[in-house]
Amino acid sequence: MIIRKAAAGAALVLIVSVCAVAQPSGPNGMPTVIEVPAAARASANFDPVAATNAYLAQIPADKTARSDAYFEGGYWLMLWDFVCGVVVAVLLLNTRWSAKMRALAERVTRFKPLQTWLYWIEYLIVTSVLSFPLTVYEGFLREHKYGLSTQTFGTWMGDQLKNLAVGLVLSGLIVTMLFGVVRRLPNTWWIWGAGVSYLFMVLVVLISPVYIVPIFFKVTPLNDPKVVAPILSLARENGIPAKNVYTINESRESTRMSANVSGFANTMRITLNDNLLRRGSPEEIQAVMGHEMGHYVLNHIYKSLTFFVIVITVAFAFLRWSLEWTLARWGEQWQIRGIGDTAVLPLALLLVNILGFVATPILNTYERTQEYEADMYGLNTSRQPDGFAQGAIHLGEYRKMSPGPIEEWIFFDHPSGRNRIYAAMRWKAENLSLFTAPQTGVEKPASILTGEAAKK
Numbered sequence: 001m002i003i004r005k006a007a008a009g010a011a012l013v014l015i016v017s018v019c020a021v022a023q024p025s026g027p028n029g030m031p032t033v034i035e036v037p038a039a040a041r042a043s044a045n046f047d048p049v050a051a052t053n054a055y056l057a058q059i060p061a062d063k064t065a066r067s068d069a070y071f072e073g074g075y076w077l078m079l080w081d082f083v084c085g086v087v088v089a090v091l092l093l094n095t096r097w098s099a100k101m102r103a104l105a106e107r108v109t110r111f112k113p114l115q116t117w118l119y120w121i122e123y124l125i126v127t128s129v130l131s132f133p134l135t136v137y138e139g140f141l142r143e144h145k146y147g148l149s150t151q152t153f154g155t156w157m158g159d160q161l162k163n164l165a166v167g168l169v170l171s172g173l174i175v176t177m178l179f180g181v182v183r184r185l186p187n188t189w190w191i192w193g194a195g196v197s198y199l200f201m202v203l204v205v206l207i208s209p210v211y212i213v214p215i216f217f218k219v220t221p222l223n224d225p226k227v228v229a230p231i232l233s234l235a236r237e238n239g240i241p242a243k244n245v246y247t248i249n250e251s252r253e254s255t256r257m258s259a260n261v262s263g264f265a266n267t268m269r270i271t272l273n274d275n276l277l278r279r280g281s282p283e284e285i286q287a288v289m290g291h292e293m294g295h296y297v298l299n300h301i302y303k304s305l306t307f308f309v310i311v312i313t314v315a316f317a318f319l320r321w322s323l324e325w326t327l328a329r330w331g332e333q334w335q336i337r338g339i340g341d342t343a344v345l346p347l348a349l350l351l352v353n354i355l356g357f358v359a360t361p362i363l364n365t366y367e368r369t370q371e372y373e374a375d376m377y378g379l380n381t382s383r384q385p386d387g388f389a390q391g392a393i394h395l396g397e398y399r400k401m402s403p404g405p406i407e408e409w410i411f412f413d414h415p416s417g418r419n420r421i422y423a424a425m426r427w428k429a430e431n432l433s434l435f436t437a438p439q440t441g442v443e444k445p446a447s448i449l450t451g452e453a454a455k456k
């Protein structure tokens, strides 16, 4: 019943949303800096601050205003997402919909794991429908307004349904396992639950390039030696055992540029998205690849997996304490029988949501610190400070270039554009001889000098 109602609701919201997609979409393209600005060229009085300002001055004021508006709008969206999550959870609990959804699942089957899965399906569909207007605004309308999306409503909606299907299977699996743990180990469930969640997270990280990414994108090997040869050379220089370079068609979804170095042993691969390939200069691509190789060589994946042991354990300890506290007060009113009752799920997810909201600056700072390390590594290995500055400007299409320090600490999961350009210019200042030395007699003239030579 509830599922059928939910489906009807989804169809209705869908029709309303299709009518609302009349908003004009405008490009938000940041400039491609064809020439290194005068103040950023190597000279006896090279000043990193002046060089940084010269790069930032290449961005027209209206582009900066647009990029700031997009990124600052994201701060509010964090709040609205949080508020929406709280409202939906309180609604499901207070109206006892959650208890009714559990009762429905129990009527369908006596088999406990299947009851949990059925409840999860009901929950996911109901919450997806309730938050659908916000999802459409955030994922489709707003992205089009700022010229970042390349999708029609139909393809976007198709992706949403694929997401829902992945959520029904993968999240359904972990939710079912966790309730199994809680029912079997009512006293120590939070420790075992943390362990199971952690292993599940590692598994998803491992399988997603092979099984999840292809659901949404096509990954193909790159053959153009002009692009591939310098990247593989950089990889060999850094001891990265990659033999092929791949490209992923992320332009089907957005105009954002990205790349990554992933996998281990035989699955080791370097991937550039097609936006970077199309818009990035050779120097910029080298700078970006140097950064990605930095993540790999500095073992950021393994460090993050270790960091998440702590994060997940803290989350489960908090969950154990806060669930007991809330259930003692309102459990009866919400008709929740205890922590092992699937009807508790909206409450559990609400509590995790609150913790995650409060911990946002800590998680962002952890990530931003790694990104900064990868930036330093990338500059040292690619030796392309100007390509790096160009990359930072392109990424400014969806990230505010010059935030305040507290703003950056709270909201930024990567260093801001200004700080990244400054780091590149500081690196250039410390290595000026590479850019002023005559071509003859320099050990690696071509790759070192292209940063400027190619652009002049």
Ligand SMILES: [Zn+2]
Residues within 6 Å of the ligand: 291, 292, 295, 371, 374
């Ligand atoms: Zn990175």
